[in-house]
Amino acid sequence: xxxxxxxxxSKRYGKKVWGARGINLKVxxxxxxxxxxxxxxxxxxxxxxxxxLEEVTEGRIFLDGKDITYLPPRFRDxxxxxxxxxxWPHMTVYDNIAFPLRMKKMPKNEIDRIVKEVSKLVNIYxxxxxxxxxxxxxxxxRVALARAIAVKPKIFLMDEPLSNLDAKLxxxxxxxxxxxxHKTEATTIFVTHDQSEAMSxxxxxxxxxxxxxxxxxxxxxxxxxxxxxxxxxxxxxxxTNFMEVEVKxxxxxxxxxxxxxxxxxxxxxxxxxxxxxKDKLILGVRPESMVILxxxxxxxxxxxxxVVEPQGSHQIIAIEMEGKIVKIVAPxxxxxxxxxxxxxxxxxxxxxxxxxxxxxxxxxxxxxxEIQKV
Amino acid sequence: MxxxxxxxxxxxxxxxxxxxxxxxxxxxLIILIPIxxxxxxxxxxxxxAYDWPIRFFPSFVNxxxxxxxxxxxxxxxxxxxSHSKGIYVPLCESKDLDTIVKKAKLKTNSSIPKxxxxxxxxxxxxxxxxxxxxxxxxxxxxxxxxxxxxRLNGRISRILSEVNKYNKKLKLAERAGMKDAVQAILQKxxxxxxxxxxxxxxxxxxxxxxxxxxxxxxxxxxxKFTISKNIFENYIxxxxxxxxxxxxxxRSIQVALLTIAISLSIGGLAGYAFARYYFRGKNLLKLSVLxxxxxPGVSIAMPMVIILAKMGFYDKPLGLSLVYSVGQIGMTTxxxxxxxxxxxxxxxxxxxxFGCSKWGAFFHVTLPLALPGLAASAMYAFIGSxxxxxxxxxxxxxxxxxxxxxYQTLVGAKGLVNLVAAGGVTMALPAIIFTLxxxxxxxxxxxxxxx
Ligand SMILES: Nc1ncnc2c1ncn2[C@@H]1O[C@H](COP(=O)(O)OP(=O)(O)OP(=O)(O)O)[C@@H](O)[C@H]1O
Ligand SMILES: [Mg+2]
Numbered sequence: 001x002x003x004x005x006x007x008x009x010s011k012r013y014g015k016k017v018w019g020a021r022g023i024n025l026k027v028x029x030x031x032x033x034x035x036x037x038x039x040x041x042x043x044x045x046x047x048x049x050x051x052x053l054e055e056v057t058e059g060r061i062f063l064d065g066k067d068i069t070y071l072p073p074r075f076r077d078x079x080x081x082x083x084x085x086x087x088w089p090h091m092t093v094y095d096n097i098a099f100p101l102r103m104k105k106m107p108k109n110e111i112d113r114i115v116k117e118v119s120k121l122v123n124i125y126x127x128x129x130x131x132x133x134x135x136x137x138x139x140x141x142r143v144a145l146a147r148a149i150a151v152k153p154k155i156f157l158m159d160e161p162l163s164n165l166d167a168k169l170x171x172x173x174x175x176x177x178x179x180x181x182h183k184t185e186a187t188t189i190f191v192t193h194d195q196s197e198a199m200s201x202x203x204x205x206x207x208x209x210x211x212x213x214x215x216x217x218x219x220x221x222x223x224x225x226x227x228x229x230x231x232x233x234x235x236x237x238x239x240t241n242f243m244e245v246e247v248k249x250x251x252x253x254x255x256x257x258x259x260x261x262x263x264x265x266x267x268x269x270x271x272x273x274x275x276x277x278k279d280k281l282i283l284g285v286r287p288e289s290m291v292i293l294x295x296x297x298x299x300x301x302x303x304x305x306x307v308v309e310p311q312g313s314h315q316i317i318a319i320e321m322e323g324k325i326v327k328i329v330a331p332x333x334x335x336x337x338x339x340x341x342x343x344x345x346x347x348x349x350x351x352x353x354x355x356x357x358x359x360x361x362x363x364x365x366x367x368x369x370e371i372q373k374v
Numbered sequence: 375m376x377x378x379x380x381x382x383x384x385x386x387x388x389x390x391x392x393x394x395x396x397x398x399x400x401x402x403l404i405i406l407i408p409i410x411x412x413x414x415x416x417x418x419x420x421x422x423a424y425d426w427p428i429r430f431f432p433s434f435v436n437x438x439x440x441x442x443x444x445x446x447x448x449x450x451x452x453x454x455x456s457h458s459k460g461i462y463v464p465l466c467e468s469k470d471l472d473t474i475v476k477k478a479k480l481k482t483n484s485s486i487p488k489x490x491x492x493x494x495x496x497x498x499x500x501x502x503x504x505x506x507x508x509x510x511x512x513x514x515x516x517x518x519x520x521x522x523x524x525r526l527n528g529r530i531s532r533i534l535s536e537v538n539k540y541n542k543k544l545k546l547a548e549r550a551g552m553k554d555a556v557q558a559i560l561q562k563x564x565x566x567x568x569x570x571x572x573x574x575x576x577x578x579x580x581x582x583x584x585x586x587x588x589x590x591x592x593x594x595x596x597x598k599f600t601i602s603k604n605i606f607e608n609y610i611x612x613x614x615x616x617x618x619x620x621x622x623x624x625r626s627i628q629v630a631l632l633t634i635a636i637s638l639s640i641g642g643l644a645g646y647a648f649a650r651y652y653f654r655g656k657n658l659l660k661l662s663v664l665x666x667x668x669x670p671g672v673s674i675a676m677p678m679v680i681i682l683a684k685m686g687f688y689d690k691p692l693g694l695s696l697v698y699s700v701g702q703i704g705m706t707t708x709x710x711x712x713x714x715x716x717x718x719x720x721x722x723x724x725x726x727x728f729g730c731s732k733w734g735a736f737f738h739v740t741l742p743l744a745l746p747g748l749a750a751s752a753m754y755a756f757i758g759s760x761x762x763x764x765x766x767x768x769x770x771x772x773x774x775x776x777x778x779x780x781y782q783t784l785v786g787a788k789g790l791v792n793l794v795a796a797g798g799v800t801m802a803l804p805a806i807i808f809t810l811x812x813x814x815x816x817x818x819x820x821x822x823x824x825x
Contacts, residue, residue: 053723073726080727086720090742099738103729151728 299343641706712748
């Protein structure tokens with residue numbers, strides 16, 4: 001059982017720089033939480049505060065209801081996998097895994113048993129006698145993992161453990177990590193700035209920006225129900241297309257006016273905008289929510305293609321509107337050519353409206369399950 | 375065109391390769407030659423050490439020749455073979471055998487047993503008795519030549535002095551601008567030089583004759599014998615002369631080890647602080663740590679005499695090592711700071727997460743990783759304090775350190791180079807041994823790769 005709660009956790013470096021600010025988060029037992037955000041957003045800072053490596057400026061950390069805010073790291077019952085692994089170069093793989101257990105004054109045969117068991121779990125049993133320098137990056141990473149697992153911590157902290165690996169190995173380790181998590185069922189906080197990593201591994205994703213949490217939610221929630229412009233723009237590749245539009249009412253119907261098109265809203269889409277009284281909003285359309293039509297009749301707008309990027313399974317089409325690049329994901333066939341005129345419409349069920357000033361979402365989807373069915 | 379290019383590239387490769395090896399060889403020679411000569415000279419006898427050119431290897435035996443002295447009342451003449459000159463050089467003439475033995479030992483590091491010397495004298499007498507007539511004959515043949523040679527030499531020296539005189543006159547005349555006089559003097563010089571040439575020619579012929587006669591004469595008027603040389607004689611002499619040197623050696627080791635302990639513990643901690651913590655004025659402080667090294671050690675030692683005397687550390691190893699540490703700490707701080715900076719903080723943090731306190735992390739992780747560097751700076755401190763003389767002379771009185779003893783010997787020995795060389799090598803020895811011991815840590819490897 002391990003439940004972690006962060007209350008208003010903040011860290012200030014020097015007088016002005018806030019590494020993390022007002023972090024509130026409740027991690028339930030056995031959960032796999034991923035911190036996601038651009039570089040410098042405070043992921044590492046938060047993680048290090050949980051580990052006890054960084055002094056907390058404000059706020060509290062509770063582990064299973066116990067306040068551990070000012071406890072030294074060794075008494076916290078957490079373990080950590082560092083970005084550069086931090087396996088001790090002067091110890092063999094065996095000693096690296098055994099050292100934390102020796103520090104706990106475990107009996108020798110018990111240590112031996114655990115080391116062997118854990119090393120088999122992460123597939124480094126053959127290398128127990130080697131020194132870290134004699135291992136590849138991926139193997140070293142597994143040593144760090146084994147060391148962290150061996151102590152059976154309440155919380156598992158991982159700071160971009162996969163970022164030093166090549167793309168292929170990264171994907172494989174991702175799967176292995178997930179499998180290990182299923183076996184150990186340890187509560188885990190995983191830091192990354194790679195969103196596909198986050199989407200594929202997380203139970204819940206915590207999206208951060210400039211030291212603050214922007215949204216907490218399951219991968220589906222942050223993807224479909226992005227809380228604000230930042231999250232919508234950060235999650236998904238290629239990112240969401242944003243267009244600033246005017247809100248007007250014509251003949252009793254709500255319309256969105258863009259220099260290139262006029263979009264009439266159906267009731268379902270108009271409903272959340274009833275009480276919106278500003279005359280502009282930000283329309284967000286994901287590239288995969290745009291549809292290329294054969295003829296002009298039902299199209300929202302027509303435009304000439306700027307660039308085509310074939311991706312094998314699909315193709316990404318870029319057009320230019322009002323000086324902004326808008327990207328569309330289309331099936332692999334038919335192949336489009338540059339400068340070709342295409343007719344585009346939107347998937348009306350997936351339109352996202354954001355407040356033009358606060359950038360907050362105006363039309364959260366009510367039922368995610370329903371959206372996924374469609 | 376293309377062929378030329380390839381050729382020239384090939385040549386360039388050869389030239390640069392050769393140059394590289396020449397440079398490497400040169401560096402090796404520059405480092406090795408002085409050390410090699412110090413070492414060989416320390417193994418040479420007095421007589422060998424002053425020979426020129428100095429031989430590349432010290433000899434292990436001495437070849438002696440025993441003859442009767444020039445006049446019978448002077449006794450016997452002992453000569454030793456000089457390899458560089460290719461002749462036997464006389465060592466001493468004496469009737470007293472003890473004197474001969476002593477002198478031989480002093481000069482050649484060979485102790486000739488008195489019995490042997492007596493036997494050889496008998497042998498010599500024997501030979502001379504047997505070949506009495508031949509000796510007489512040869513000697514009587516030689517006497518006129520010797521006389522003639524003497525006369526010739528006398529004339530040559532007279533003429534030489536005359537030439538000198540005329541040369542001076544010539545200069546005066548030239549300055550005065552007397553052309554006729556100059557002409558006359560030149561004439562005179564010419565004839566003198568001709569005469570000199572003739573005389574020299576004649577003297578050469580005569581001495582050749584004498585050499586020829588000597589070749590017959592020497593084997594029947596002398597005995598040769600070979601005696602092994604005690605190659606470590608200089609070292610024994612050195613320790614005898616400096617009968618205080620064993621305790622001094624021990625004191626020196628004490629001082630060096632204390633210096634290491636003090637400078638490494640204080641400098642190491644300072645280095646760690648510089649590497650791991652940020653604080654105001656860090657860089658300034660880091661620079662000023664080196665400041666003390668800019669003063670000559672002697673100037674620090676002088677005022678220290680009073681302080682140490684008041685604290686009761688004067689003339690004690692601890693006092694000396696305290697003063698040495700002053701200079702060493704700065705260096706150690708710099709070296710260790712860069713070592714600790716090279717060790718990622720994450721390694722320590724990992725240790726903290728996995729059950730260590732801050733100190734525990736330092737001892738379990740950082741210290742073992744820093745060991746090679748710490749060993750290197752320990753060696754640096756050792757060598758620094760080991761060979762230091764100036765401060766030691768000031769700060770000790772009755773309990774000098776080893777370098778002081780060597781220095782005093784050097785001053786007292788009045789140029790007994792081989793003895794000084796032996797002292798020098800003795801001094802280097804503990805430093806070399808220490809380096810060999812510590813080498814294991816400096817070249818510390820984990821899994822075949824240095825950290
Ligand atoms: N020791 C420090 N002193 C001052 N500022 C710091 C320090 N450590 C981090 N910061 C600042 O705090 C902010 C958050 O840093 P943090 O390391 O948590 O970023 P991150 O989210 O882990 O980024 P990345 O993905 O690049 O690792 C950054 O703006 C950084 O400049
Ligand atoms: Mg980070």
